[in-house]
Amino acid sequence: MIRRATVADEPVLRELWEDFEAEIPESEGFEPETWDEEWVDVRRDIEEGVVCIAEDDGGAIGYMRGRRLERGAMGRITTAYVRPRARRQGVTRALLGEVVAGLKELGAEYVSLHVLVSNQPARAVWQRLGFEETEILMTAPVSELEATATAAAGPSHGAVYVQTDEAAKIEQIARRYVPRLGRSEWTEVTASDRGWVSVRDELCDRDPPLLQRLAKELSYASGTVVCALGVERGAAVRYALYERGNVVDEYLSVPELYGPLPPGDVIALGANPRVVSRLTGADPERVRRVARTAASSDELPPAEELHDQIVELFGLA
Numbered sequence: 001m002i003r004r005a006t007v008a009d010e011p012v013l014r015e016l017w018e019d020f021e022a023e024i025p026e027s028e029g030f031e032p033e034t035w036d037e038e039w040v041d042v043r044r045d046i047e048e049g050v051v052c053i054a055e056d057d058g059g060a061i062g063y064m065r066g067r068r069l070e071r072g073a074m075g076r077i078t079t080a081y082v083r084p085r086a087r088r089q090g091v092t093r094a095l096l097g098e099v100v101a102g103l104k105e106l107g108a109e110y111v112s113l114h115v116l117v118s119n120q121p122a123r124a125v126w127q128r129l130g131f132e133e134t135e136i137l138m139t140a141p142v143s144e145l146e147a148t149a150t151a152a153a154g155p156s157h158g159a160v161y162v163q164t165d166e167a168a169k170i171e172q173i174a175r176r177y178v179p180r181l182g183r184s185e186w187t188e189v190t191a192s193d194r195g196w197v198s199v200r201d202e203l204c205d206r207d208p209p210l211l212q213r214l215a216k217e218l219s220y221a222s223g224t225v226v227c228a229l230g231v232e233r234g235a236a237v238r239y240a241l242y243e244r245g246n247v248v249d250e251y252l253s254v255p256e257l258y259g260p261l262p263p264g265d266v267i268a269l270g271a272n273p274r275v276v277s278r279l280t281g282a283d284p285e286r287v288r289r290v291a292r293t294a295a296s297s298d299e300l301p302p303a304e305e306l307h308d309q310i311v312e313l314f315g316l317a
Helices: 007-023 035-048 091-105 120-128 142-149 167-181 208-222 263-268 273-280 284-290 303-314
Strands: 002-004 050-056 059-068 074-082 110-113 157-162 187-191 197-201 225-232 236-243 246-252
Touching: 002 091, 007 035, 007 050, 007 059, 007 074, 035 050, 035 059, 050 091, 059 091, 074 091, 157 208, 167 187, 167 197, 167 208, 197 208, 208 225, 208 236, 225 273, 225 303, 236 273, 236 303, 246 273, 273 284, 273 303, 284 303
Parallel strands: 074 110
Antiparallel strands: 002 050, 050 059, 059 074, 157 197, 157 225, 187 197, 225 236, 236 246
């Protein structure tokens, strides 16, 4: 049974809220509220919004709160919880039906909610009920942001190399795609005698993410191997090898250049000599010696020197 909550239901709502808080604690850095603080909002929703309680023969099994936002036609579900013993029985769907009906009466035309990224079961439930992701709340420790903000910020530059001798075709593809990325002052396409066509673009040259987008498009459109290679922040070298539009190997000489990473991600940004050899013909042992990674750029050759070594190693120019 689903019914509207009243102020007299405070003890029941508190018990449900405490179960919810124990099962789904606040994310790191967020201070949990006390019940007294929570009750102020719950009582307001009882009086001005919609609060529903689900019950069975054993008592309360869940609740859901919703309110109409002050601006626009948006309603928001602020809390939803079903006790474990009553899950997978349609209780959330039933609560949602009652709350949505109440929000519609209050003039809401849309309904939103927040859910933790880490709460995969809840995300799956809400998606099945018709909700789609529209915003992502992102957090980070101040210490990590300070390290990122004060990291070396030298110049970035790079180029895309396409494994083909059809320079005219690559120029046509590049000039068709570059305007989608933004306003660029120039684009240069040059063929070498080593089986690669280089594409240098004013906009992508200074913006590493755009360089990767250009490389992906050139690989997809040309159906051949493409290498995006550049220096980032004047401190590290990155290459990404694409095959038919998909990244098959990516390397960053200082994997944590932009901040701390999980150990697995650090390892993933190391060169794969076998893949490099298959796609470029480079000697795997030389790849291991040249394309090394380190915790700091001080442990490696200067970025420009390392960049030139990789150009020679891959035979790009």
